[in-house]
Structure formats: C-alpha cells, structure tokens
Amino acid sequence: MPLDFHYSRRLFLKALIGLVIGPAPALARIAKSRAVVDRHSLLNACQVSEYRFVRSLQQARSAVSEIGKRPDGHLAVCGAMHAGGGQQFATGAPLIETRQFSKMLDLDETNGLITVQPGITWPKMLQWLADARSAWTFRQKQTGNDNLTIGGTLSANAHGQGLQFKPIIQDVESFQLLLPDGTHKICSRTENRELFGLVIGGYGNFGLITSVTLKLTKKLNYKRLAVQCAVSEIPKRYDDVVRKGAVYGDFQCSIDEASPGFLRDGIFSAYFPIEVSVPLSALTPMRDDQWISLVQLAHQDKTAAFKVFSDRILATSGSVDSAEYWQSSRYVDGYHAIVDQRLMRAPGSEVLTETYVPLKDVHAFMEDVRKDALANKVNIIYSTIRFIERDDESFLPWARALSACIIFNIHTELDDESSARTADTCRRLIDYAIKYGGRYYLTYHRFATKEQVLACYPEFPEFLRLKRKYDPKRVFRSDWYSHYEKMFGE
Template sequence: MNHSNDFPLVNDVHSGLNATRVADIIAPRNVAGIGAAIAHAAEHNLAVAICGARHAMGGQQFGEAALLLDMRHMNRVLAFDDVNGLIEVEGGMQWPALIDYLHAAPRSTARRWSIRQKQTGADALTLGGCLSANVHGRGLRMAPFIADVEAFKLVDAQGTLHSCSRQRNPLLFNLAIGGYGLFGVIASVTLRLAPLRKMRRDVSVIGLDDLPAAFQERIDAGYVYGDFQFAIDPASSDFLQRGVFSCYLPVDDAAPIDASGKELSEQDWRGLLELAHTHKTDAFAQYAAHYLSTDGQVAWSDRLQQSIYPDGYHRAIDHKLGHCGSEMIGELYVPRERLCDFMRAAAADFRQHGVDLIYGTIRLIEADRESFLPWARQNYACVIFNLHTAHTAHGIEATNEAFRRLIDLAIARGGSYYLTYAAAASLHQVQACHPAFGEFLEWKRRLDPQQRFQSNWYRHYRDLWAAAGETPQALA
C-alpha cells in the first residue's frame, strides 16, 4: 500500500472549495489492495472516502479525518468483447485512456466500437466516479450513464467483492449507480459500447424560443448529440435567450475526417474563460464565430465528445480580478415545454441579484427508470450554469442562494436539480426533487451499519435529516 502519515490536505480541481484534511491516502492497485485498505480502516476505526480525478465539487469524494482511497492506479482494461461490444475496465480508468484503447485495440470483426456518452467539460474523470454520479453527456435521446452500464464489481464494507448487474444483486446495482460511493468501492465497470461512427457537426446561432422545435427537428432527422450554449451578458437582450446550437449527424464512413486544426487550443480556452469574466459579449461573440467556422466538420463519434480542461485556469483570472475565486456548477431540470419560461425567469433573477454567469448550456435527457435515486425522473431539458464565486463567506453564500432560487424556479415548473454539485439545497428542496432520498439513507444504514463509507457530502445530508427530526422511510 502507498500511504503517508502527514494528514494531507486535499481539494477538488474545479471549484477549490472542498479543502479537506484526511487521515491518510492509500492508492490500491487491485481488489486485494482495496480489501486491505478497508481492513486497515476498520482496525483504526476510520471512515473511508473514495476519489478519482478529484473533479467532483459536492463533497462526495472526500471525508474529513477519513482514509482516502485514490483509485487512479486501478486503470487497466480487464476484458474486451469486440463481438458484443462490451468492455470491462478498472474503476480508476479515465476516459482518454479508454477511448485511445478502443481506437488501437485489435479486432476480430470489421466493426469498431467506442463509448456511447461521457460527461462534458473535462475528460480526466474516472469510470468509477462517473458511475457513482450517474453522469450524462450530450445525447439527444439518451438516458443517464446507468443505461450504458452492463455490470460492475464492488467491494463492500466487509471487503467482500460483489458482481452487480440487472440480474445479479440488482438492488446494489441500482443503489451504487448514482450512490456517490456510499455502498462500496467500484473495482471495475463493464460498459455497453456503441459502433464507432463518423459524425458531422452542424452549427447555427438561434433564439431560445426556436430551440425546442430545433431539438425535435434534429432528433427526427437522426442526429445523435447536440447542445445549446447561451449568451451570458446580462446587459444584452440576448442574455440566456440566444445561443450556439451544435448537433452531430452520422455520415458515411467514407467521409474524410476534418484535420484542419479548427478546434480551440488550451490557450484559446484560457482566453475565452478570461473574457467570460471581463467582457461577456465579446466572449460569446468569439465562441459563436469559432463554432460557426466549424460547421460541417466531420469527426469520430467519441473524439467529438472530448474536450480540453485548462487546469488552474483561474489563477490568471484571479490576478486580473484582484480576488481569489472559481466557478461553481449547478444543473437544473425542467419539463421541455417549460424550458423557455424557466430561462426567462432565471435571466430576471440573475439581473436582479447580480449573479455572475460565466458559462451555460442546455441539453436533453431521457428518463432514468433504473437507479434508486434518479435525477432524471422524466424526460427533461437540462440547464447547466457556471457561476463565478468569490472565495469569501459572502461570495460562497451568494452562489448557494442563487442555486436555491434556481431550484425553486425548477420546482415551480415540475423540475428538479442534480445532487452532484454544491450541497446548497434546503431539506424541502431535496425532498421535493429527490423523494426517495430518505429511503436511500435508510438503505445506507442497513447495508453499511458500521458507516464505513462516508464523505462530507453524505455527512451533510445525514445531518440535515437529523437536524430536522426527519426519519428515513422504513424499508419493507
């Protein structure tokens, strides 16, 4: 085992608002190593938290005074069925390595395989972490990540390895996907793959009122991926009402891959992010001009889902702004017919309260009928907001208040929000949007009675329930 005894301080990559002093860090390299780490934690009466690439910003990956398992060394491909399109990888594998493997892997058939969907914004996330948050991508007709998971192997609080699928240990399958690491360590994941295709990017700049029909037209025409990245300047009439609409259509395999180098470089992204803080209309204009220049570009269906994440980009911005800050992400869901109404209400709220929006996008999601704690309880429009947050008590609370107001706007329209980001929601909001949460906590108590797996995220919600005198729903 690799571990140190200096009580390290860890933090998340994106927001930098989850500084946590852990008891120790262990980086297991196999299932036996996971079991040994859990036994070590039991011997020393330590809770266990589980992290991957540390992009999660809701406190799920760290626990104060807990033993932290860093899963990134468990990153091998274990099995590849290129006839049926299934691949088993260790839970610490990250998306770039998986995509590269599938491009290079020898094949016994002419068919080439790759991923169906991945989360956007950054590539360096582990598969175990993506399963634990039940992520989603830009699919126009896709359910969350659970739909892509064939099976996984999980090490529980006793160190026992369980094989979980829809047929085998189905309750644990449904609890652990979207279970934020509270039921065990994801040792490996078996993914359902999709045929690798070439796809053409079609880009236009349209108004929000035209977006619902435009999404439907693209779906009817066979487009697979798409999103709408909206204007961010509250001083403009375009604010949240106009955006770059990009969708991807499968094309003939003979179509040439675009090698013109039109994609934004890391330096380009850094420049755009700085403009989004200082000259918002210019940022949107440059972004729109770039994407329009790539209209008609052809790329592989997996490569087009990859993106550049400029690590530490906020340091240069902090220097210009004169204070330390970062972006906090929130994701809201509304029935698709209420999208335009929701966006107009959000724009009014942001203007009234001076909310500093840096980036935002709209996608679609299909309902999740499988996970125990589904965030996509119906077919929704998904709205992602990145809000600039000064690293002061006032700045952090202002962002939390903004997200609580957005959640209320979503609830009023029959919508919901994603639990993965900041734990800003009130107890009432959690109960309204995630009605199975109390029962989820009770299953946690039943399946992990020693409370071995903990995180700051879990402790927050456990204490929120306790403080309100709420008792989780009794289990049958």
C-alpha cells in the first residue's frame, strides 16, 4: 500500500494540490479522472476515474445505479478523506464525494434526536444546533479533528474522550442506507439490525449512508481538572475520577524521548459536569498558526514541544467550558507541507495508529512501546490515551472490554523505505497489543498481517462473506476492501 514515491511523485503532487484547493465549484458535478490522497498520512495516493459530488438522495441514487450497471462497475464513497487505509478510494474507479450532501433534516427537540445528511461535519452540526437554540448537543465526537463527516464517523465507529462511553454506535438511533441494488433501507436496532451492525464500523462496504439520526445529550458545562502523573497511575486515577462523577477524560503522554518520563509520564485530565450558574472561563482556542508552530516544534525539539503543550493544559486546570469546547480539536489540513518547507526537510507526514489493551495492562504495554521506540528510533510526534467501554452491537467491534485506547502519531517520510519502516513499527505495536489480549483500530492504515487481523478481528472472514451477501457484484469496492479480499482469498 505505501505510495511508491519514485513512480508516483507526479500523482502525489497532483493529489496534494487537489487537497489544498478543496472541492470543485458547486456546478462541477462530475469531474474527469483526478488524483486523490488521504488528508493525514498522505500515503494513499491514487487516480480515480471520475469524481462525483452528490448533494441529494436523488443524485446519490442515480450515481450508484448508473455506475453499478456498467461492466464491472464499482466505486468508493468518501467524506472528508481522513481514513488512512484507502477505505475512501477505489483506484481507477469513480469516487462519490458526499461533503455537500450535508443538510440538517430534522431536530426533535422533545426527544433529543437530530437527523442529518451524511456529509455534515461536526462544526456545521453545532452551528445548526446553535441556530435552532437547541438545548441538546452531541455526546461524543472524534477529539483529534473536527472536520470529519458523520458518514465517515459511522463507517469507522469512531469514539471521543468519554470515560465510560461505547463507540459512536451507542449514539446512533438509526440511519438510512442506499444499497448496491438501488433499494433504500432504514437500519436500526429494530429494522435491518444485521446491516445496522455491519455498516457502523464497516467502512463503506455495504452501501451509501444517506441520513443519520443521532441521539443527543442535554448541553452541559464541564470543569477540567488536570494533573501531572505517571502512566502506571492511570487505572487508579480512572477509577477515582469516575467515582467522583467525571464524564470525559484523557491522558497526554510525554513524547520527550530524551527524558526518563518518555511514554511514562504525562497529564491526566478529567472533566466534571458543573452547574450552569458557574460562569465560563475566558479560554482562547489555539489558532491555526500556533497549532502548526507547535507541531513543527514536535518535529524539532520534543522536550520544548511537550513542555509548551503540557503547560498549556495545566494552565487551564480548573477552567469551565462547554462539552463541545473541550471536545473540539485544532487540525490544519496540509500542515505537513508547511512544516517540511519551514524545516527544509523531505516530504513527510504522520501515520496515526491506535491500539487497545485492558486498563490494568496499560503501563506494561507502554513500557514495551517505550523500549521499542527508543531502540528503533521511532519518531513519535504525539501520543494520547483514552478509554472505551465494550461495544456489543457492531459486527467488527474494536472495543471488546473496558480498555485503554493508546494513540500514536508517528512521523514518516513518504519514500518507500521510510513508509515501509513505519508500517513495520505499526505491526510491532499491534503485536504488543495482542500480547495483552488487545487489538488495533482498522481506520488508520492497513499494515496488519493476516495473522494480526485474525487475532484482533476473528470475525473478519465472516464480515467479507456478509459483504458479498449484500453486495454480490462488489459495487462498493474500495482499495481497502480489495486489499482484504486478496488477503483472505475471497
């Protein structure tokens, strides 16, 4: 999968220009062949044969049915293009992009339910709720990036920083799905239940999600309490803050490899609900330029970068703001090209990887990773630990028990040798997780070996069989799907 940088340099540059320019003007519904690449790892560059914007159910239906009728007609669907394993692209086939299929369809203020089209992003949904003066808000979103679509969120079965939350499937009331044969189905816990569990966390393999009804939660403000502590203290601190009523929380790990605290120490934050009468603190979110400078510093001087980052968190301990504020996260598309240019370095990116281990094993796991990272000079730009409860509803669950979710953002250069080294690193991290009975997140790359996939997702062959049941012609056939079809000899 890694981009062959020597052969694909032009394709990659064309794709990068496309990312910076963004979506085509509103009238250009179907563009000819176009180079595309995922927005974060930049390792999944490919040429798609057509680039179609859909803005309505009718447009989505006619695109799927027209492409599906072609000989070997197949396609992929994308939202904001942040998945890192080629889930949103099909090389040489049409790409259906949904970011303008993004209206709010209904807000049930009595029951706290919102129905939206799939291309809506979190900031846009928040704006709708604010405009409607709603008393409700979303319960969780990804905390690494705001500009992700709800279609992409469901397809990954994403999570945020809830202390006792399951992944997003817990917050989904229902969704509507356009199947490869053109039929349109409501999927929920009572209707088409099998599809409900397959599509959430199923990476666009079963059809195009055309609307989502999310369960909201009442708006509340939260106080952040942050302390410096060791990874070994996490299980105890987790129990303690949960007992005291915290709802959200996370741990930011030290990336300062020159220090004995590297991947051993960090900042534990917990967020406690607070009466509405308590005034909000006057917090200033990081600006884009400040965020890029901090990321740049993490590439130059990790000691200084972690100090700036942790001082910033500790300075806001005791502050009060909304759940939405605490869950929001600065991310600037195309940041790495700016960092590379400033540091005059070879084109690079970061590869995210996320592993899960039982809470009691988080310290031992991190010690394994620490040793490995130092021995192999793994360049960790960012690392955080969150928490997840067991998901007993999706077909390919990544959350099988209360677990620590350990996320690493690893610098890589884009040439073959560097990306192969990064892939090896990700495989070693998966092995450490497996050692503790854990697993990894499918969304960020497809570097895992077949043995690793089966150890972490024993239902994968059955998942592929069910894909063929619902989509016998494999109309929804991303590069991610083709990779696993080949791996499992389907």
